Amino acid sequence: MKLYYSPGACSLSPHIVLHEADLQHETVMVSTKSHKLQDGTDYYGINPLGYVPFLVLDNGDTLHEGPAIVQYLADLAPEKNLAPANGTVARYHLQEWLNFISTEVHKGFGPLFNPATPEDYKPLARASVLKRLAWVNEQLANKTYLMGDQFTVADAYFFTVTGWAQFVGLDISELEHIQAYRERILARPAVQAAMKAEGLLK
Numbered sequence: 001m002k003l004y005y006s007p008g009a010c011s012l013s014p015h016i017v018l019h020e021a022d023l024q025h026e027t028v029m030v031s032t033k034s035h036k037l038q039d040g041t042d043y044y045g046i047n048p049l050g051y052v053p054f055l056v057l058d059n060g061d062t063l064h065e066g067p068a069i070v071q072y073l074a075d076l077a078p079e080k081n082l083a084p085a086n087g088t089v090a091r092y093h094l095q096e097w098l099n100f101i102s103t104e105v106h107k108g109f110g111p112l113f114n115p116a117t118p119e120d121y122k123p124l125a126r127a128s129v130l131k132r133l134a135w136v137n138e139q140l141a142n143k144t145y146l147m148g149d150q151f152t153v154a155d156a157y158f159f160t161v162t163g164w165a166q167f168v169g170l171d172i173s174e175l176e177h178i179q180a181y182r183e184r185i186l187a188r189p190a191v192q193a194a195m196k197a198e199g200l201l202k
Helices: 012-020 066-076 089-113 122-139 153-162 176-186 189-197
Strands: 002-005 026-029 054-056
Touching: 002 012, 012 066, 012 153, 012 189, 066 089, 066 153, 089 122, 089 153, 122 176, 153 176, 176 189
Parallel strands: 002 026
Antiparallel strands: 002 054
16 A cells, blocks of 8 residues: 655544554655655646545555545454444444544644635634634543544544644643643554654654
């Protein structure tokens, strides 16, 4: 498998899952600004959507949405328990989390990264994201991970997007349960391996 990624972008989530699942893979870095690979190849020629993550399977098939990619990877290594079994209510709760993170948190950060966003709108965008994060903070009051005691692909995703707060002036220091949660995730060897591979940790 080949994962196209950009350091610290949402592609960090499947990158973490690849390490958690102990799956053989190759990574290719993409510039989200120039949309080119390191060798100058036009990324749009590989993925017409131009964004990451993008997963190319060994048979040539492709997947281009993070929540779909991480579930696919989890199902390749069921013994790692990175996702509940298909057809179970727990699996739908996982999908619930993935959808919430994608639409309510991930997308909420978008305007804060966009240089075209008017400065007077950014406080509203920050407040919106913070409101969603405050809710998750409450959910984590008595849980180790989003789904309880078991680390899942949703945790890889939530850890990734909450890491963006420091880059957009979003203060989450008072969300103590999220802070403790992030420390637990960061302590995982697979998470550190993925981050080191992307140059995010020394």
